[in-house]
Amino acid sequence: MKNTLDTLAIQAIRWLEYLGSPAWQAECQLQLELSEGQPFQVKADSAVAASLCAFLHHGLISQGQARPENAMIAAVHYGGDTDTVAAMTGSELTYSA
Numbered sequence: 001m002k003n004t005l006d007t008l009a010i011q012a013i014r015w016l017e018y019l020g021s022p023a024w025q026a027e028c029q030l031q032l033e034l035s036e037g038q039p040f041q042v043k044a045d046s047a048v049a050a051s052l053c054a055f056l057h058h059g060l061i062s063q064g065q066a067r068p069e070n071a072m073i074a075a076v077h078y079g080g081d082t083d084t085v086a087a088m089t090g091s092e093l094t095y096s097a
Contacts, residue, residue: 015073027053031078042080050078051088059093068093 018024031050036043042050059071075089076082 054089055092
């Protein structure tokens, strides 16, 4: 149990650091461009692009290892139609497993 909590704490700290990084700002800028300035409205093709971004940037290789949970966190944090983007990201992760 302690190892699990330590691992979760380490992941939370890494995400807090990443959310303040220039790389995260670039991802958010991409999402804003895809949503054409409407943060809660995303066209279908833009939602696919956002889910692929989360999948490719975070799901395949993250710090040297596959971290599918990071792809889901990123998909939700992008904003916009988060449930759709996260659902598509989850499908991509399932298909790639």
